[in-house]
Amino acid sequence: MEKITIKLKWFLPPDERDIHLPSYETFGSAGMDVEAAVRKPLPVSPGEIVLVPTGFGVALPPGFELQVRPRSGLAVKHGITLINSPGTIDSDYRGEIKIALVNHSRADFMVRRGDRIAQLVVAPVTRADFEIVVELDVTERGAGGFGHTGL
Numbered sequence: 001m002e003k004i005t006i007k008l009k010w011f012l013p014p015d016e017r018d019i020h021l022p023s024y025e026t027f028g029s030a031g032m033d034v035e036a037a038v039r040k041p042l043p044v045s046p047g048e049i050v051l052v053p054t055g056f057g058v059a060l061p062p063g064f065e066l067q068v069r070p071r072s073g074l075a076v077k078h079g080i081t082l083i084n085s086p087g088t089i090d091s092d093y094r095g096e097i098k099i100a101l102v103n104h105s106r107a108d109f110m111v112r113r114g115d116r117i118a119q120l121v122v123a124p125v126t127r128a129d130f131e132i133v134v135e136l137d138v139t140e141r142g143a144g145g146f147g148h149t150g151l
């Protein structure tokens with residue numbers, strides 16, 4: 001398994017670094033769970049979007065991104081997911097990473113300090129240039145899409 005090192009900077013003063021660094025929960029986890037660095041419990045009403053601080057920022061090596069993804073348990077049990085899923089952390093971003101939660105349930109949800117609210121997946125980035133052509137090559141699918149093979 002490939003492993004890279006990511007520089008991480010706390011955005012919290014030393015006496016508020018009780019938040020755990022993002023970490024893999026099991027040997028085979030693809031994502032590192034990330035904790036909420038809220039000072040006090042933060043309610044998320046039905047339909048509401050909140051930006052939750054994580055207390056840290058990173059400098060990714062060029063050629064990598066971090067994808068911010070929902071946790072399935074929070075989504076299925078509480079309707080809590082990410083409004084921008086998957087969020088993109090660019091390799092040149094130097095601000096605090098924030099998690100854009102949305103509450104799709106009919107009940108209030110409370111985000112508490114240290115709650116594992118999302119997961120971060122390290123991913124390689126491939127960039128592309130465009131080559132302008134007059135015609136695209138012919139395929140069996142053609143312009144079929146959006147369920148044209150049936151549901």
Ligand SMILES: O=c1ccn([C@H]2C[C@H](O)[C@@H](COP(=O)(O)OP(=O)(O)OP(=O)(O)O)O2)c(=O)[nH]1
Pocket residue numbers: 068084087088089090091093096097098099100
């Ligand atoms: O869930 C997220 C998504 C983004 N970001 C930060 C890191 C990312 O590098 C930056 C910009 O994100 P993005 O490119 O998705 O936002 P944009 O709306 O295109 O803004 P910008 O014009 O600043 O690039 O915001 C987060 O902290 N959390």
